[in-house]
Amino acid sequence: FYLTPPQVNSILKANEYSFKVPEFDGKNVSSVLGFDSNQLPANAPIEDRRSAATCLQTRGMLLGVFDGHAGCACAQAVSERLFYYIAISLLPHETLLEIENAVENGRALLPILQWHKHPNDYFSKEASKLYFNSLRTYWQELIDLNSGETTDVREALINAFKRLDNDISLEAQVGDPNSFLNYLVLRVAFSGSTACVAHVDGVDLHIANTGDSRAVLGVQEEDGSWSAVNLSYDHNAQNEHEVERVKMEHPKSEEKSLVKQDRLLGLLMPFRAFGDVKFKWSIELQKRVVESGPDQLNHNEYTKFIPPNYFTPPYLTAEPEVIHHKLRPQDKFLVLATDGLWETMHRQDVARIVGEYLTGVHHQQPIAVGGYKVTLGQMHGLLTERRARISSVFEDQNAATHLIRHAVGNNEFGTVDHERLSKMLSLPEELARMYRDDITIIVVQFNSHVIGAYQNEE
C-alpha cells in the first residue's frame, strides 16, 4: 500500500488553517502578521484541540493548543471556554458592568472574541447555555470583587485557568437535568487536557502553560541562522522542579508512590491538567458522582478505577506557569505545539525548518566533493534528499503543514522521505497511535517592523 504525493498532501492539508491579520490603510499595525495552524490525528477521533481568537474588548490575540487524554471531551471544552475566561479576566470593571447590564436587560452582548476557526473546529451547541451561565457567574464575581486595580495579564491567565478547571469540576458535581448534558459534563471532568496558551499584545508575549505542550520562540541570529528559545516548561516527570513541587504538596510518606515510571501516581504523564477529577476529587466524591451518574459512566471501568496510593488529593492542578517575554525584532515566530511534535523533533530543528520556510531561504550549502571519498550512489542519494527538501517547501503553503511533513516524514538525514511519509500516513487507525501521537501546531509569525517601532518608542 502506497500513497502518491497528492494523496499524502491531501491528508497533510486536510486540517490546515491560515490567518493573516488584516491590514488597515495598507499597514498592519499589529505585532502579529498572522498564523498558520494544522493538526494531524493519530487517535480516532483526534484528542488534540486548538484555538485562536482576537480579543475585541482588550487588545491582544490568544492562541492555544490543547492535548486531551482519556478522550477528547475535556480538550474540546477547554478549547471552547478557556479564551472566554481569559478575556473576561482581562476586562476592566466598566466593561464587565456593561456586559452584565446587557445580559440583564436582554440587550445585544458586546462581542468579546473574534474566533479564527477551521471548519472542523466545532463548538458544542448543547452545552453553550450551561457554559455561558458558568462564565456569567465568574464575571459577576469579578464585578463584586472589583479591586480597582488594572488587570495584570499574568494574574488574569492564572485566574482564568484555575476558574475554568473549577467550573468543570463543579458542573460535574452538580450534574444537569438534561441527561445528555449530564453525561457531557461528567465526560469533560473525567477526561483531561493540557493547555498551552499564548497571549500577544504589542511586544508583550505571555505564555501560560499547563501540561506538556510547548511554546518555542524562533529567533533569527545576526548571521541569518535560526535558534530556538523555550517559552514554557513541560510539566512532566522530566522536569525536576515539577517533581519537586508535587512532592512538596504531599506528605513525605507518599514520596515513593507519587511519581512512578515517569508518571503521576504511575498513571498520568502530564503533571498539570484540566479535568482529570480522578486525580483531584476525594475518593468519596468520585464514588458518589459515578454511582449517581448515568449508566454509561457507571459501567466505564476507567472512571470507576481509583488510582493506587490515593491518599491526599488533589494530586493535580490546572494552574499554569506563565512566562512573560518582551518581543524583539529578531523574534520572528512562535511555535505552539502538542507533545506529538516535540517527541519527534528537537526545538532547534523546528526553529530552523520554520525559519527557512518563512524566509524562503534554504541554507543548503553547495556540495563540494573536495578530497572526500564519495560514490556516485551516495551522491545520488544526497541530491535526491536535497531536492525533496526543496520541493516539500514549495508544496506547502502553511508553515504548520510544513512542520508536520518533516515531523512525520524526516529520515535520518533530516530530510523528508516521501516513502516514509507515505508509510506513516497510511498506517491503520489502531497502529497509528503506536508510531505517532496526535500533532497540533500553531505557528505565529511576528511583525518585526512593528516590534522594532515599539522598541524605538521605549
Next chain:
Amino acid sequence: AAGMFLRLLSDIQWRAAHPKWRRMTSSQRSTSTSAEPHPVSLPAQAQVVICGGGIMGTSVAYHLSKMGWKDIVLLEQGRLAAGTTRFCAGIVSTARPASIELKMAHYSNKLYQQLEQETGVQTGYMKTGSISLAQTQDRLISLKRIASSLNVMGVPCEIISPKKVLQLHPLINIHDLVGAMYLPEDALVSSANVSLALATAASRNGVQIHERTTVSHVTIQKGRVTGVETDRGRIQCEFFVNCAGQWAYELGHSGEEPVHIPVHACEHFYLLTHPLPQPLSSSLPTVVDPDGRIYIRNWQGGILSGGFEKNPKPLFTEGRNQLEIQNLQEDWDHFGPLLSALLRRMPGLEALQIMQLVNCPESFTPDMRCIMGESPTARGYFVLTGMNSAGLSYGGGAGKYLAEWIVNGYPSENVWPLDLKRFGTLQSSRTFLRHRVMEVMPLMCDLKVPRWDFQTGRQLRTSPLYDRLDAQGARWMEKHGFERVKYFVPPGSDLLDLDHSKTFYKPDWFDIVGSEVKCCKEAVCVIDMSSFTKFEISSTGDEALENLQYLFSNDLDVPVGHVVHTGMLNEKGGYENDCSIARLSKRSFFMISPTDQQVHCWTWLKNHLPDDSNLVLEDVTWKYTALNLIGPRAVDVLSELSYAPMTAEHFPSLFCKEMSVGYANGIRVMSITHTGEPGFVLYIPIEYALHVYNEVMNMGQKYGIRNAGYYALRSLRIEKFFAFWGQDLDAFTTPMECGREFQVKLDKGMEFLGQEVLLEQKQNGVYKRFTMFILEDHDTDMDLWPWWGEPIFRNGRYVGKTTSSAYSYTLERHVCLGFVHHFHEETGEELVVTTDFINQGEYEIDIAGQRFQAKAKLYPFSSLFTQRRRKDEVELSGYQRE
C-alpha cells in the same frame, strides 16, 4: 578545483607533448613557463590574424597553412587550448542529423586519426565507436534517419538491438531500450592535444603563434578589415578571423563598427570518476542516451559523463570574465537529474568513486548550428564559433571550410545553413540570446520532429495584421524573427492537440491544410507574406539596369510594369538568391527575395554594386505588408475592390501595377502568387494594411474567401515542382540543373555573373538534375512521412538526396523534390545526368531505412494546369523556404 582536472586530463599529455612542441617552436615563441613571457615581438603586419588558440583557431591556421598561406599570426589571450577546448569531453562523433555537419564531423575524424603521425604530438586518439540509445520508437526513427544519411555517405553505421548493445557495452541497462545506433568509427581524443597538434603543424608551416596576447579590437575602414589592436601593439592585416569562442560576441562588439555574432555561453557539466575496480577498457564505446540527456565515455579506467539538462544556466550575459572560466563552481544539485539518468543507464556504477564535477562553459547559437563566414559589414572579417558543444567533432571540417572560404572566396560545400549572414542584428540582443540558448541547449537532446519551431525569442517581427490573424486561429512559425502563419485552426477544433502535433507520421493538421489548399484551388485564399525581403534599386541614369543586368541571369530590360523571375548567380552559376524583380520605372526596380535573404542579399549587392552615389539601394522590407490572394476568384475580389478590370487581357501574368484597393491608394499589385496558382500579391504600405485586409475579407466573403498559411502554400508549390531558395536551391546549384534554363537569357546582349558556367553546362550537360518524385506505395495514414534529406536510390544505387517534400492534396500522393546525380558504377566519378538517365530509372526514396517506390518527373503534371491560361504565362518560380 578545475585545476585538478586540467592536470589530469590535459597537462599530463601537455607535458608529454611539450618537449617536442618546444623543440619545434622554441625559435619563435615562448613556452608555458612564464619567466620569459614574450620573447618574440609581434609582427607589424600579416595577411591573416586569427584570434583564439582553441580548436577552431588552430584548425583554421592549420588549414590555411596547408593551402599555402604562410603570413599568418595566431593570437591567444591565455595559453593554447585553454578555454572550452581544454575542458572538452573529447568525443568525436559523426552522428549528426544535418548533412553539412555530418560531413564536417566525418572529415574531423579522419584528420584527427592521422594527426599524431603527422605532427608527432600525442593526441590520445582512440577509435572506440559510439552507441546512441533509443528509449522510444520515435527516437529510434530519428536514429534511423541519421543512419540512412550516414550509410549513403559511406560512414559505417548500424541500427542494432538492445541485446547487441549489451554485447558492445556490458554496463548498460537495456531494459528500457527499443534499439540503438552504432557507429564503429566514432572516436575519443584529447581536444587540447588535437589543438596543440594542429598548432604544431601550422607553426611548422610558418604560422606565428603568440600566447598571452589579447586582441582589444579590430580596426575596420571603409568596410574592410585593416588590422587588430592588441595589448602588445598593432598588427596590420587583410583578414581577421574571430575564433574567440564564447568571447566572440564581445570581440565583435569591441570595435567602432560592431560585427554581430549571436553566441551565448551556458554552463555545461560533466562528471569524472576514479577507475572501476576492474578498470574500464579504453576501447569501450561512448554511449549517448539522448532520452536520458546524457553521454558516457570511458576515461582513465573510470567514466566521464555529462549531459544537456532541461534547465540550463546561461552565463556571461552581461559580459566577460565576471568570473574566470577556471573558477566556475561545481553545482551538484544542478547535475542531480543527469546523475539519476547515469545511474539508471549504468546501475552498476553506484559504488564508483567521484573524482570531480567539471563545469565547462559552452557557447550556443540561436538555431543550434555553428557560425562561420564573413561579416556582412566588414570585408575580411571572418568568424568561426558557436559550436553548440560539438566543437571537437566539427573543428577539423569547420576549419577547413573557413580556410577555403578565405583563400577561394567560398568553401567547397554549401555552408549557407552555417553562414553568419543567416543572422542579422535582430538576433544580437543579449536578452534574445539568453532566452534562446536556454531553449537550444536542452534541444540538443530533445527529439526533433519535422516542422519543429523555437518557442523563445518569438513575436519579434510581426505583420500589422498579426493580432487579427491570431484571433482567427492562426498558428505561427518563425523565420528570421518574423512570425508567419502555418495554418488556421478552425473554431471548435481541439487546439491543445494541434499544438502538440509532434510526429514523424501524418500530422493532425492534415485536414486543416487540405481544406486551405482546396480553397486556393477552387475559390480564393489570403496568405500574409509580409516577411519577404523587399529591396528597391534605383538610379538617376541607367546605372540600375546596367548593374542588375550583370548581377542577374534573366533579362531585366523589360517594359515597365513587368515582373521577372531570376536567379542572382555567383561566378559558378550557382544561386546566391532567387528572386522576383518588378520594373517600377525605367530606372527603378522592386526586388522580392526570401525572408532569410535580408542580410545575405544586401551584402551581395553592396559588394557587387559600384560605389556610385547615383545608384541607391534601399531595404523596404518593413514598409510593406504583403497579402497573397491565391485562387481562381482572386480576380473577382480585386476587380470589385478597385473598379479595375483584372482579367488576363487587362492584367496578364507576371505584371505589376500601382492601383487603389478600397480607399487605399498606391498598392503595388503583382500577378504572381509563388505557387503556380492564379492570383495576385498586394504590396501594401503598412498603414493601409488593416484597411486593405478588411476590405479584401469583406468583399471576398461572397467568393468563399478564407485565410490560409504557409503549409498550404508549400503543398501547392511542391506539387507544381517549384524550387525554393535555401531549401532546394543553393550557391552550388545552377538554373540549368533545376530546369530553369528559361529564366536565363544567355543572349541578352551583355555579360552576366555565372554566364560562362551556364554556357558550358548548356553545351556539355549538367552533373545533377532537380527531379520531382511521386511516392507510389506510400500510405499517407500509416507510413512515415518524408521530410527532407532522404536518400534517393535509382535502380538500387544511391544517386542523391531529397531537398523538400509535401503531401499533394491534388495528386493525393506525397511529392519529394531532390537532386539526382550520376555516379560511375565503379569509380564513383560524377557523370553527366541526361533526361534519358532520369527517365529510365526505377526510383526509391529511403525514409528512416524504409524504401518507397517513386516515379521521377522532370516536368510538373500538366493535368494540374488545366485551369491555367496560356502555358507561357505559367509562373515558374517561387522561393519561400520553410
